[in-house]
Amino acid sequence: MITASGITKTYKQRGNLLGARAVPALRGVDFAIERGGAVTFIGESGCGKTTLGRIVAGLETYDGGDIVIDGTPMSSLKPRHREPFFRRIQLIHQDPYSALNPTRTIHQTLAAPLALRAKQTGRDKAWMEERARELLALVGIDPGYVLPRYPHQLSGGMRQRVVIARALTVDPEVLVADESVSMIDVSLRLGVLALLKDLRERLNVSVLFITHDIATARYIGGDGELYVIYRGQVVESGPTESVISGPIHPYTQSLLSAIPVLHGVERPGPERVVPTEALNEAHPDTGCLFARRCPFRTDRCEAAAPALVSDGDQRHACYHPQRRDVIPVEAVA
Amino acid sequence: MTVTSPVAPAPISLRRNFWRGVGRVLRRKPSRMVGVAIVVLFVFMGVFGPLLYPNPLPRDDNALYASPSWAHPFGTDFEGTDVLALVVTGTRYVLLAGLATAVITVALGTLIGLLAGFHRGRWDTVLMRLTDLQLTIPGLPLLLVLSTVWKFTSPIEMGVVLGLLGWGGIARAVRSQSLSLRERGFIEAAKGLGLPTRHIVVRELLPSMAPYIAMNMLIAVTGAIYAQVGLFFLGVLPFDANNWGVMLNLSVFGGGALSSTAALPYLLAPLLAILLLTLGIVLVVDAMDEIFNPRLREE
């Protein structure tokens, strides 16, 4: 069980002589991942979802708030004592091409973390070989084919499976999948998604899924929680299916309205929300962050920021909450 | 899915594959084979050259500055010694000094560059200032001064001094390479898996930089050859060492090779040797990228 509360992160952009400009990437984000559960972050690029994933995987530090892993607050530990905790959370990179060392065979790639594991648990070399094969079989690839090969000899889908197998060498509790299929061929994507879904069930691993593609979130974590992040802040959250079928925040509605309709298979939803302006980081930080782009804004929105409040099983940060039916409807043949 | 395939790939077969790949890469272009042949020839001369001739080399007082002939393909020098024999026996010093230089520049440069690039922060600042310092040392004047007190009779000494004066460039290049590589997914993944820093640097970072380092090393060898031959040519070092630079010096200042034809072969032979060795190295450098990149190696 991992809980994050009030995570903030500010990047310093190199400024002029007068000092650096502070760019807030995360403005106080709370969430929790249960064992075997699924949590999805969606949002536009630059909204902070990738930073959040990297923070959870221990690859980046945070400025405020705290992450509690299995009851231990990370702020209570020295950085080097945090490492074993963060090792239970493994990041699956977006790019399976740079995630594997091109100069090392898959066998070498898997052997290194397995050797570490064998040393910790007092097991021998035979166990390592056995385990490497077991893990590759688990992610659905033929160990005999893959082990002696270099990454460039494998397809994108296979590489991403190897990356997942490598993450599994340390028996993680959470896999953080950051846009993990966006660089894989369309016909192979669902296979990798199905694998992640399968791992949740078979190994009881939780998946933290970071994406801009809400439909894939529905596939992997339909039973989990969805967090919609906008400019470093959660603007809406709730059970994935509820948020998708009844989005409350206008930003969530804009995201869902923007999803292409597969004409012929689907027809457009009855309502559609289009932002009045493009995303602009220079928009004021006071009031609701989405106000300038929101078609439903009032003076109140620009005056003070709305807080995240509960509404049924969903939470939203909006002064004018209203469920709208924006997603495409299945066409009846 | 059931596991059916029988044998795990042993590291030995991997190594054999590597050398087979190297062979394939070299055979891909005839120029590379020529380069390898030239380098092998010089290495052979360096190792066995001095054994092929009596020591000291015989003189023939009747054939001073003799013209090229079957007995003396490049003629003879001012005391009637065969020029070819001089070139061949001189190879060892040149190569040893070059090799020592290369080892020092590459070892120091890579170590400092890696430390600075991988750890960043304070390490980076200190090491890079040190590198800047090294790069601002004027090499030639320093060598000229040094040579007044130090005779460089051993090629290793020569190589060490040249190496200490030349690692800065590699350090900078390696640093920038590791800065960009450390952001790569596989380095991050290795950190996330808790692999020790030593493993990350030696097993993950270094192999990716190998072509780069190898190329720099070969280029350092040619640089070192020019530098030492130059020093001997200028005559700032004692003549007791048998060196191509000494030959150049004697042919120009002693034999008047620039104004008369008699000593011309004496001048041309070492020049040709330097040219050929450089050519060989340049032709081999061309293959480095493909040798260390498994994708280019195998396709």
Added chain:
Amino acid sequence: MTRTSAPGVRVKDLTVVYKTPAGELPALGGVSLSLAPGTITGIVGESGSGKSTLALSLLNAVQPPGRIKEGVVEIDGLGDVVKLTGEELRRARGRQVGYVFQAAQNSLNPLKTVGKQLLDLGRSHDFDDLPALLKDARALLGRMGLDGGRVLDSYQHELSGGMRQRVGIMFALVLNAHLVVLDEPTTALDMITQAAILKIVRDVHHERGLTTLIITHDMGVAAEVTDSLAVMYGGRVVEHGPTTEVLGSPRHPYTKGLIRAIPRLSGDIDEARALPGRPPTLGTIPKQGCVFRERCPLRIAVCDTVDPEPITRDARTVACHAVGRLATPVVPKEYV
């Protein structure tokens, strides 16, 4: 001479080969495809399907080691593009065929303002009336929701990804080309920006009376804007027809599999199924027989030996032995 109406495009038996150490390998194996004047056609395919090669062929711009081995690319008002060379070809690009390159966000010169690059473009195409060109560009940018004057004075780094994409589209249209090719116009863009760009593409297409070709790997993008849809696999067009029909009742097993492999927001998510196997690369495209047979659920004996001809029935073209052999009489011609 510049056409003022939408041209039709006919590609016939186009074969493009790439020279590799293993010999010349076909990236396109005898592709035939027609773009009806005034329509938006989408080409959907995975990496290695040959979709970008096909797009480049429309400009006769296949780069070595690739070359057009045989075939005809006929564009109304231009003739056979394959036969054009040198100066003629250069003029055709931009004037008659506008091209928005893949990753157009990165194809601007970082050292020059957009306006300066526009003037360079105008000069290289011998435009006399450069102020009019700037005016057109400003109008086009304004049309796409940008402040034209400001954008023309900007450098690449001052524009966001979505803005650069729109600048790319402006460059393709500003010389008044009536055939526009967009290669992956929305990759690397966010959903909301993507929706905005697709709307612009559609609106501008109708306003200017264009023939538009969109190359994409994303079925959703194609579905959203196109009138007709061609699906490519292994250097072949395996299916081509009206978009809603191809998506609603796909005939080729690859199209079927691809559509089923897309997670959707509507319907039962658990019905999504992965396609087995993986797409071929240049080196692994089968030399004979159907290119899709390794992954095909309908594979029959003939698939191993004979490459299926595209066959048109009810205004839809499909290249498949298993579905082409149905009772209705067949016309060996493709859908237009």
